[in-house]
Amino acid sequence: MAQKAVLTGTYFMNGDEACCExxxxxxxxxxxxxxxxxxxxVAERMSERLPGVGGMFIQMEDELxxxxxxxxxxxxxxxxxxxxxxxxxxxMMENISLGLCTETPCVVCNVQRxxxxxxxxxxxxxxDVMQARWGPHGPHEIxxxxxxxxxxxxxxxxxxxxxxxxxxxxxxxxxxxxVGHMTERVVIPPADQVPVVDRKKPTxxxxxxxxxxxxxxxxAPMATAGMGYRMHISGLTHDERGYPAMDEVAxxxxxxxxxxxxxxxxxxxxxxxxxxxxxxxVGIVAxxxxxxxxxxxxxxxxxxxxxxxxxxxxTIWPFPEKMVRDLAGKVRALVMPEINYGQLVLELERCAGxxxxxxxxxxxxxxxxxxxxxxxxxxxxxxxxx
Amino acid sequence: xxxxxxxxxxxxxxxxxxxxxxxxxxxxxCGIGTVFGCVLTAIQKSGHPLDDVAMVSxxxxxxxxxxxxxxxxxxxxxxxxxxxxxGLKLARPQTNVIVASGxxxxxxxxxxxxxxxxxxxxxxxxxxxxxFNYGMTGGQVAPSTPFGAKTTTTRIGNYEEPFNFCxxxxxxxxxxxxRWTSLHVRWIxxxxxxxxxxxxxSFVEILAPCTTNFGKRNRLGGAVDLAKFFHERSxxxxxxxxxxxxLDFNKHLVVGKFVDIERxxxxxxxxLINRRELEDWPGSAGKVPGAEELAHG
Numbered sequence: 001m002a003q004k005a006v007l008t009g010t011y012f013m014n015g016d017e018a019c020c021e022x023x024x025x026x027x028x029x030x031x032x033x034x035x036x037x038x039x040x041x042v043a044e045r046m047s048e049r050l051p052g053v054g055g056m057f058i059q060m061e062d063e064l065x066x067x068x069x070x071x072x073x074x075x076x077x078x079x080x081x082x083x084x085x086x087x088x089x090x091x092m093m094e095n096i097s098l099g100l101c102t103e104t105p106c107v108v109c110n111v112q113r114x115x116x117x118x119x120x121x122x123x124x125x126x127x128d129v130m131q132a133r134w135g136p137h138g139p140h141e142i143x144x145x146x147x148x149x150x151x152x153x154x155x156x157x158x159x160x161x162x163x164x165x166x167x168x169x170x171x172x173x174x175x176x177x178x179v180g181h182m183t184e185r186v187v188i189p190p191a192d193q194v195p196v197v198d199r200k201k202p203t204x205x206x207x208x209x210x211x212x213x214x215x216x217x218x219x220a221p222m223a224t225a226g227m228g229y230r231m232h233i234s235g236l237t238h239d240e241r242g243y244p245a246m247d248e249v250a251x252x253x254x255x256x257x258x259x260x261x262x263x264x265x266x267x268x269x270x271x272x273x274x275x276x277x278x279x280x281x282v283g284i285v286a287x288x289x290x291x292x293x294x295x296x297x298x299x300x301x302x303x304x305x306x307x308x309x310x311x312x313x314x315t316i317w318p319f320p321e322k323m324v325r326d327l328a329g330k331v332r333a334l335v336m337p338e339i340n341y342g343q344l345v346l347e348l349e350r351c352a353g354x355x356x357x358x359x360x361x362x363x364x365x366x367x368x369x370x371x372x373x374x375x376x377x378x379x380x381x382x383x384x385x386x
Numbered sequence: 387x388x389x390x391x392x393x394x395x396x397x398x399x400x401x402x403x404x405x406x407x408x409x410x411x412x413x414x415x416c417g418i419g420t421v422f423g424c425v426l427t428a429i430q431k432s433g434h435p436l437d438d439v440a441m442v443s444x445x446x447x448x449x450x451x452x453x454x455x456x457x458x459x460x461x462x463x464x465x466x467x468x469x470x471x472x473g474l475k476l477a478r479p480q481t482n483v484i485v486a487s488g489x490x491x492x493x494x495x496x497x498x499x500x501x502x503x504x505x506x507x508x509x510x511x512x513x514x515x516x517x518f519n520y521g522m523t524g525g526q527v528a529p530s531t532p533f534g535a536k537t538t539t540t541r542i543g544n545y546e547e548p549f550n551f552c553x554x555x556x557x558x559x560x561x562x563x564x565r566w567t568s569l570h571v572r573w574i575x576x577x578x579x580x581x582x583x584x585x586x587x588s589f590v591e592i593l594a595p596c597t598t599n600f601g602k603r604n605r606l607g608g609a610v611d612l613a614k615f616f617h618e619r620s621x622x623x624x625x626x627x628x629x630x631x632x633l634d635f636n637k638h639l640v641v642g643k644f645v646d647i648e649r650x651x652x653x654x655x656x657x658l659i660n661r662r663e664l665e666d667w668p669g670s671a672g673k674v675p676g677a678e679e680l681a682h683g
Contacts, residue, residue, distance in 0.1 A: 029477075030473065030476060030477050032469075032472075032473060051656070051660035052660075056476040056477065056656070058472065058476060058652075060469060060472075060502075061469075061498050061499060061502040062498065064465075064466060064469070064499075065466070065468075065469035065472075065498075065499050065502075066469075068462065068463065068466035068469035068470040068472075068473065068499075069469045069470065069472050069473035069476075070473055071462075071470055071473060072442070072460070072469070072470035072471060072472060072473025072474035072475075072477070073473035073474065073476060073477035074473075074477075075458075075460060075473075075474055075477075076473065076474040076475070076476070076477025076478035076481065077477060077478055078477035078478075080473065080477070094463055094466075095462075095463055095466060098462060098463050098466075224478075225440050225458045225474060225478050225481050226437055226438055226440075226458070226478055226480065226481055227437070228437045229458070230436075230437070230456055230457050230458055230459075231458060231459075232404065232452065232453055232455075232459045232460075232461070233459070233460045233461070234452075234453060234460075234461035235461060235462060235463055236461065243404075243407060243453070244453060244461075
């Protein structure tokens with residue numbers, strides 16, 4: 001039953017389904033996951049679609065196994081993804097760390113729900129921002145993208161695969177329940193217009209190949225199983241040969257490599273968009289579903305004579321430090337709505353460095369942030385700085 | 387890598403060994419080295435192209451095997467070798483994947499993965515070196531530790547009952563199940579070769595002496611005493627129900643080849659179902675052999 005991998009056309013589709021289609025368009029041919037609301041629809045659609053495009057689907061026994069399986073599949077040469085939500089995301093941390101250590105390209109889609117713990121399984125939250133950053137144990141850098149619409153669930157999933165392949169690491173799609181379950185127009189471009197990046201393969205003969213010797217871009221070419229390179233890959237600290245090396249020097253070299261390949265390319269990786277920011281006196285910095293509330297709040301503020309604008313963070317990790325530093329020197333205040341009790345706002349404050357006040361609009365979860373709440377925070381912030 | 391410094395004829399295993407990583411970390415008197423030698427011979431005897439053989443291991447003493455094998459080899463996280471191997475196998479089905487790990491890794495932290503991989507009949511060869519305790523971390527109680535035995539976390543004696551791994555594997559649907567001690571070099575090699583050639587979930591358990599921890603703590607003597615102990619106590623009982631294959635340190639350690647059956651693998655059935663040729667369930671029920679009728683042949 002051969003099917004098209006890229007379903008070119010215009011659809012009325014929910015975010016989870018768009019994520020699945022984005023993955024297939026990016027070349028994903030292996031998917032392993034465990035059912036969890038509100039990410040289940042990604043797996044359900046994958047189970048239907050993958051056999052038709054020559055791919056493998058497996059529903060694993062838990063999220064520990066799902067994450068381990070996509071790493072194995074990546075080393076088997078496939079582009080691989082899993083999807084989950086908060087409780088499952090916690091279980092994946094162990095092997096996301098293995099993926100970071102072994103520099104394994106793969107994609108983890110976390111459709112966030114309200115926590116802690118089982119929380120509100122069917123309702124929205126943005127509580128896994130710091131878990132995405134620091135959940136995997138050990139020093140590392142991570143890349144996380146934050147879609148705000150079903151269209152972006154498609155586009156950002158393609159992008160997440162490309163980032164994973166380019167920089168050889170697990171990339172997180174930090175979506176949320178509303179974006180995952182919202183049904184909107186999704187345009188899937190022709191296959192030849194989907195930008196697809198594939199991992200670099202070694203060009204040297206096996207006897208000269210060092211699996212962890214980086215090129216000038218900080219990323220080492222990756223051999224996979226069966227190519228004849230006979231590499232050893234380990235979660236132990238390893239040298240450029242991939243051999244375990246139990247010493248401080250090897251540890252420093254390895255950590256430098258996995259950290260710097262992201263830090264040195266941060267300007268290329270980081271992406272954000274601005275809305276009404278040209279003359280803005282106050283900026284709302286938002287991500288995920290909260291961007292949509294923020295845009296409404298900015299429009300309403302303008303009607304009331306407040307020059308407000310929105311910075312929409314498409315990548316939240318790495319955090320756009322330079323942009324925020326510059327912005328904090330230009331506006332009178334920065335406001336951040338988050339469906340948690342203050343996570344990314346800590347980064348916003350750090351990078352603003354006291355150049356302007358930073359105000360959090362928190363929400364415990366279970367619903368999106370109302371534009372009115374953001375508007376009140378804007379007005380209060382401006383009064384204080386008047 | 388396979389050349390010796392003296393220019394002498396290399397050992398037949400050198401081709402498969404990362405000789406630049408030798409000496410290995412295993413203690414003298416440990417059974418893992420012997421088992422590893424059998425693995426290398428079995429790989430050569432299995433007839434698989436070497437670039438199509440990969441090893442995945444978890445964490446622990448046996449988990450270090452992957453690091454000495456000069457083939458595609460993956461040393462993963464504790465307990466997760468089987469799901470990692472599952473992904474590798476499904477992404478590249480032509481790879482013959484050996485999972486090599488210990489009793490704690492495969493049956494405590496990784497127990498859930500083991501039973502489900504066996505149920506799915508994932509085409510893997512799972513080698514478990516059972517040394518009756520957690521050797522790498524200094525000798526703690528494991529799901530294999532005999533009742534009453536001393537470990538660093540059961541100082542007076544183990545108050546839990548151990549698993550019978552072979553029985554568990556068979557009950558979960560493994561298509562090949564065998565158990566030997568590390569002294570049964572020929573049988574280990576033969577079983578591993580058969581397991582690698584078997585299409586399906588194969589399980590080979592090797593009872594191995596741990597001189598540093600388990601043996602010493604339970605006053606079983608040194609390397610030679612332990613070898614003698616395994617030699618004297620083991621009895622071969624091929625083709626018996628693995629439930630009867632008990633490990634009684636005061637009487638017999640029952641070894642042998644217990645299961646060797648045919649059953650469609652995960653990939654076989656994935657392809658079968660996705661061809662959409664079967665009628666809807668439950669009408670299709672009789673068309674696909676179930677685990678229950680096949681688990682014991």
